[in-house]
């Protein structure tokens with residue numbers, strides 16, 4: 359099913375024929391994001407170029423009861439941008455302007471289609487950067503980061519996207535344009551901005567983001583701890599934090615991923631190690647070397663075979679390239695793999711990782727791990743054969759069991775990839791019916807007809823229409 363002719367005609371009038379598509383190739387291309395396990399083609403795709411155009415399209419959808427879903431770069435791993443119910447995909451890449459870098463206020467005003475890394479590149483000449491650094495930062499957009507409240511390796515010290523967004527402009531599902539927050543902290547009243555960041559494109563379509571910029575640290579040191587056992591590497595993570603040191607990043611890569619990364623990039627990681635820890639310190643010049651020495655001691659006390667310090671910027675960059683391209687490197691081992699995202703208390707890393715490996719083994723999968731160890735944010739990667747229906751069925755099952763292991767350990771369903779379509783059915787394991795109803799009621803304030811990105815976060819979208827909440831003003835109308 360593509361656009362009804364009269365709807366297509368109106369969309370073309372608003373956007374021009376070039377920016378309205380419903381041919382089979384387009385519908386196929388937009389059937390999934392980076393979660394390829396739940397494909398669903400859209401009714402069509404639109405590419406608005408201005409806020410006025412977007413508002414006009416949203417009003418048209420609202421008037422005709424057509425559901426729609428915003429999309430950034432489509433790198434989401436929980437199916438947030440998958441067009442369930444044949445929703446129209448609203449592709450936001452044309453909102454790709456960096457409008458302002460305000461050095462005095464340390465802010466950047468950017469369109470949601472701006473690629474994450476581009477913000478840092480634009481701020482760097484002023485000694486500033488945008489902290490959220492998902493490993494996908496060369497491709498993912500600021501709009502997607504806001505949608506998912508994305509994290510990254512440096513979340514451990516600096517927090518996630520919500521800690522680095524000061525204001526938003528967005529279009530509500532009925533076409534009303536609102537602003538939340540601004541250039542300063544401390545907007546009175548409930549924190550609506552905090553609610554919208556991480557709402558996975560179900561509250562409104564973001565059209566402008568005011569990002570907080572942070573000074574580039576005076577000095578950064580990157581260390582590589584090499585371990586003969588994953589358990590020793592895990593204990594090192596807990597011991598570093600127990601000793602009062604909060605590194606900027608504390609990332610773990612296991613043996614399978616080391617092999618893949620070496621094949622792909624050749625970063626110089628030892629192929630016979632069971633795990634490596636990337637430990638990054640960022641601070642003032644004074645004192646940072648002492649902290650590095652304390653970390654070295656903690657690594658050695660946990661049987662590290664070697665602790666290397668990156669000698670220069672080139673070596674640092676190579677270590678980070680290896681970490682950030684690790685998911686891609688897995689392609690050298692298997693053409694398909696499923697990435698999970700769960701959180702556990704970091705002190706439980708050794709036993710939980712063991713349980714996860716055993717769980718994979720029961721189904722014949724060799725689970726690989728590369729993750730934000732300091733946050734206890736696991737990313738088990740399960741290589742599978744997408745052409746084998748039994749493998750597909752099993753990979754779902756392993757993913758579900760992994761999350762149950764995380765919940766049993768006192769953890770949570772997602773550290774940064776969101777709930778999306780993928781984990782909606784597991785929300786009832788975390789929240790009781792009252793809690794879920796309250797959260798759905800909150801969404802209904804913004805999205806009363808559930809036309810915006812239906813079926814995400816909560817499994818039963820029809821409940822939204824049963825929840826009677828009258829929407830008042832949710833921001834400052836513009």
Ligand SMILES: Cc1cc2nc3c(=O)[nH]c(=O)nc-3n(C[C@H](O)[C@H](O)[C@H](O)COP(=O)(O)OP(=O)(O)OC[C@H]3O[C@@H](n4cnc5c(N)ncnc54)[C@H](O)[C@@H]3O)c2cc1C
Pocket residue numbers: 391392427428429430431432433434435437438439450470491492493494497498499500501502503504505506507508509510511558559560562563564565685686774775811
């Ligand atoms: C190789 C790889 C590595 C990754 N590493 C990380 C990582 O380290 N940390 C991390 O957190 N994530 C990571 N991710 C996941 C993903 O990159 C992030 O979730 C990212 O923020 C998604 O951005 P996007 O532009 O691709 O958004 P999309 O995938 O297009 O959309 C994501 C969600 O945001 C919503 N959305 C998009 N644009 C808007 C808008 N303008 N207004 C409102 N809602 C919107 C969508 O509806 C959807 O629900 C990784 C993914 C890959 C493939």
